[in-house]
Amino acid sequence: MTTTDPFPPPDPDGWIPDIAAALEAAEVVDLDKARTRRVDPDQPTTNTDDTPDGDSDADEDAESLTARPEQVGPPVDPPDHDGPRPVGGQRRVPVLPAWAHSRADIVATARHAAGNAGYVLRFHAVRTPKYAAKVAVWAPIGFLRTLARLLRWATAEEGNWGLRQDAARRNDPETWLKLDRQRQRQTSVRWPILIAGSTAALVAAAVVWFGPTPAPVRWLAFLAVVVACARLGRPADRPITDRVSAGETYRKLTAELVRRALTSLGIAGINSAVAKNPGAISFPVEIHRDGPGHLAIVDLPYGVEAGEVIARRGRLASGLRLPLDQVWPDPAPGHTGRLALWVGYQPASQMRQPAWPLIRSGSVDVFKPFPFATTPRMNVVTVSLIFRNWLFGGQPGSGKTFALRLLVLAAALDPRVEIRGYELKGVGDFAGTAPVLSEYGNGFDEDTLEACAAMLKWLYDECRRRSERIAFYAAAGEAPENKVTPELASLKGSGLHPLVAFIDEIQELFHSPWGKEAAEYAEKVIKLGRALGVTLLIGTQIPDKDSLPPGITRNVNSRFCLSVADQVANDMILGTSMYKQGYRATVFEPVVEAGWGILAGFGKPSADRSYPVTGPELDRVIARAVELRTAAGTLPTPAEQTRTTAPAADVVVDVAAVWPAGEDKTWNETLCARLADLRPDVYGGWESAQLTAALKPHAITPVDVGRRIDGKAVTRRGISHAAILAVIAERDRKRRAN
Ligand SMILES: Nc1ncnc2c1ncn2[C@@H]1O[C@H](COP(=O)(O)OP(=O)(O)OP(=O)(O)O)[C@@H](O)[C@H]1O
Numbered sequence: 202m203t204t205t206d207p208f209p210p211p212d213p214d215g216w217i218p219d220i221a222a223a224l225e226a227a228e229v230v231d232l233d234k235a236r237t238r239r240v241d242p243d244q245p246t247t248n249t250d251d252t253p254d255g256d257s258d259a260d261e262d263a264e265s266l267t268a269r270p271e272q273v274g275p276p277v278d279p280p281d282h283d284g285p286r287p288v289g290g291q292r293r294v295p296v297l298p299a300w301a302h303s304r305a306d307i308v309a310t311a312r313h314a315a316g317n318a319g320y321v322l323r324f325h326a327v328r329t330p331k332y333a334a335k336v337a338v339w340a341p342i343g344f345l346r347t348l349a350r351l352l353r354w355a356t357a358e359e360g361n362w363g364l365r366q367d368a369a370r371r372n373d374p375e376t377w378l379k380l381d382r383q384r385q386r387q388t389s390v391r392w393p394i395l396i397a398g399s400t401a402a403l404v405a406a407a408v409v410w411f412g413p414t415p416a417p418v419r420w421l422a423f424l425a426v427v428v429a430c431a432r433l434g435r436p437a438d439r440p441i442t443d444r445v446s447a448g449e450t451y452r453k454l455t456a457e458l459v460r461r462a463l464t465s466l467g468i469a470g471i472n473s474a475v476a477k478n479p480g481a482i483s484f485p486v487e488i489h490r491d492g493p494g495h496l497a498i499v500d501l502p503y504g505v506e507a508g509e510v511i512a513r514r515g516r517l518a519s520g521l522r523l524p525l526d527q528v529w530p531d532p533a534p535g536h537t538g539r540l541a542l543w544v545g546y547q548p549a550s551q552m553r554q555p556a557w558p559l560i561r562s563g564s565v566d567v568f569k570p571f572p573f574a575t576t577p578r579m580n581v582v583t584v585s586l587i588f589r590n591w592l593f594g595g596q597p598g599s600g601k602t603f604a605l606r607l608l609v610l611a612a613a614l615d616p617r618v619e620i621r622g623y624e625l626k627g628v629g630d631f632a633g634t635a636p637v638l639s640e641y642g643n644g645f646d647e648d649t650l651e652a653c654a655a656m657l658k659w660l661y662d663e664c665r666r667r668s669e670r671i672a673f674y675a676a677a678g679e680a681p682e683n684k685v686t687p688e689l690a691s692l693k694g695s696g697l698h699p700l701v702a703f704i705d706e707i708q709e710l711f712h713s714p715w716g717k718e719a720a721e722y723a724e725k726v727i728k729l730g731r732a733l734g735v736t737l738l739i740g741t742q743i744p745d746k747d748s749l750p751p752g753i754t755r756n757v758n759s760r761f762c763l764s765v766a767d768q769v770a771n772d773m774i775l776g777t778s779m780y781k782q783g784y785r786a787t788v789f790e791p792v793v794e795a796g797w798g799i800l801a802g803f804g805k806p807s808a809d810r811s812y813p814v815t816g817p818e819l820d821r822v823i824a825r826a827v828e829l830r831t832a833a834g835t836l837p838t839p840a841e842q843t844r845t846t847a848p849a850a851d852v853v854v855d856v857a858a859v860w861p862a863g864e865d866k867t868w869n870e871t872l873c874a875r876l877a878d879l880r881p882d883v884y885g886g887w888e889s890a891q892l893t894a895a896l897k898p899h900a901i902t903p904v905d906v907g908r909r910i911d912g913k914a915v916t917r918r919g920i921s922h923a924a925i926l927a928v929i930a931e932r933d934r935k936r937r938a939n
Contacts, residue, residue, distance in 0.1 A: 343434025511783025
């Protein structure tokens with residue numbers, strides 16, 4: 202049966218039903234025929250429109266099924282006003298509206314309102330000259346028009362004059378005289394009122410203008426009068442201000458919009474169910490405001506899983522006509538066919554993320570959760586370090602180093618935690634945290650890689666030592682479950698204080714000659730260390746099986762997958778079939794959406810953005826961590842600290858940076874002087890021999906460079922530009938190959 206809906210679907214762009222079009226489309230219904238056509242309420246409605254993606258939101262609107270006895274939840278689109286609704290039935294309206302449920306929600310709503318107000322203000326501010334011109338033209342007209350109206354009112358001729366003329370035409374002097382007397386009576390009252398009113402207005406104006414009124418008040422009053430005159434003088438169809446036609450790219454989430462988007466996904470289960478029964482997609486709760494956006498809880502047709510929709514997030518966003526990062530589908534609690542679709546007021550990339558709450562104050566207890574990221578709704582996501590191992594994966598520029606470093610900063614704020622780590626990229630991303638690190642290495646030279654592998658072996662030995670200690674305390678009844686407890690972690694001399702070790706860009710290690718052995722130790726540490734207070738944090742940009750052995754990926758219990766290029770990388774980091782289930786970090790763009798990733802291991806996986814802490818903020822956190830550790834007596838002294846490489850100076854890159862333009866060979870001493878200017882703390886006082894020694898590990902050999910000085914030929918030690926460029930090119934090639 203095909204029925205003609207007299208009311209077409211709302212205009213998808215404006216969401217205002219086109220009433221004229223609806224009236225045109227209306228047809229006269231023969232009631233008798235319509236009654237015989239009426240469906241047996243117990244029979245499912247059939248639809249001959251068998252195109253799965255047909256114009257379903259026009260013909261198959263569950264909300265218009267008034268004849269159906271089945272009640273599919275409460276109304277899905279609440280009215281725009283927040284007026285009282287009847288209480289009773291099966292569901293009670295929450296006492297507080299959804300936007301007032303938490304401080305974060307209130308702040309988000311207020312921020313959204315303030316953002317809108319700001320937009321309107323800016324909109325009008327740039328048009329001020331245009332408004333001023335309009336006011337200048339219309340104000341005198343309005344003034345004269347008002348004057349004429351007042352005079353007309355005082356003479357009381359309006360209406361009366363016409364009636365008197367009529368009486369005169371009918372030769373009815375009695376009526377004429379009566380009307381004239383009435384006019385005279387009215388004018389005798391109105392003229393004094395007008396004269397007194399005008400005088401009072403003039404006096405008030407003079408007082409305001411010439412009196413002791415502050416200048417801003419005076420000008421405001423003048424402006425108010427002028428604008429009022431302009432309003433009275435403007436043509437009825439020409440407002441002074443322009444209409445604010447469009448603000449942000451936000452549109453209210455409605456059931457119709459959700460239904461259209463879901464039916465456009467091409468999921469056979471949804472389309473066939475909706476074709477048979479338009480109420481197959483239902484909304485158990487009203488669509489409501491939730492933080493800085495709207496939330497729709499959707500019950501999908503029987504047999505369709507929320508994961509199937511989540512996996513098609515891009516198509517869903519297309520169906521909603523919104524940017525991808527404004528549309529956040531998630532599985533909802535209840536059953537697997539329940540979807541929580543949250544649509545933000547703005548794309549997430551345009552929302553301002555609050556600062557990490559621990560930058561200014563506070564410490565961390567690694568046995569308790571601490572803030573790590575925010576959700577698209579700007580809710581805080583907390584994570585923990587103890588009894589966990591972490592894997593961070595993502596392509597270059599996805600923000601994995603920042604995310605990993607955030608955990609190191611959190612660990613630094615718990616003075617009990619011993620921290621050791623290596624960054625194998627060699628750019629000094631962790632150099633700022635060095636004061637609190639017991640062991641630190643930076644670089645991808647052989648010494649650093651060997652030291653990093655040695656740290657993993659040391660961690661494994663430490664795990665063995667710790668397991669003996671745990672056995673001892675368990676026997677004494679102090680380690681229930683044979684795990685480190687907060688008491689044991691705090692007990693000086695227990696040897697069971699929390700230990701956090703990090704390795705960023707670990708693929709460099711696994712590809713090195715120490716890779717095989719290191720992978721074995723890493724896997725053992727991950728398996729053994731968890732209960733013993735040893736936490737390993739790993740970051741990698743190449744999650745294939747050579748760069749990240751499966752034994753490691755299988756055993757880590759906390760994962761943060763930032764932007765990745767493909768399904769394989771996604772599932773290597775998050776675990777098998779996560780991509781299929783709809784957890785796809787491929788949707789994030791590197792750099793643009795840096796810091797966004799799928800966090801798994803803390804309940805339901807979710808898309809979150811880690812807090813970026815860098816520069817002075819990072820220094821601030823480390824300064825506080827140093828204070829805490831000094832007070833607790835756990836700050837590693839320089840003598841205790843192991844440093845395998847000079848921090849954060851890559852001599853090859855630095856030589857390339859200071860190379861004199863246009864020269865293909867240059868003296869070492871020229872370079873040393875320039876290097877000292879670039880980084881006085883690292884290269885200050887370097888001489889030619891030192892530079893030669895520093896470049897030797899990179900296979901850059903010195904050459905003799907001849908110059909003419911004061912007419913004499915002088916030959917000294919130098920370097921060829923080509924050698925430097927070759928080393929850099931080789932590094933780039935290796936990185937790309939990785
Ligand atoms: N949570 C975040 N929020 C906003 N911007 C971020 C965030 N994390 C990182 N960024 C930005 O992304 C840039 C790259 O971050 P990061 O160095 O952590 O990436 P990466 O994945 O380690 O890349 P690479 O492997 O190239 O070093 C940073 O310089 C920073 O500007």
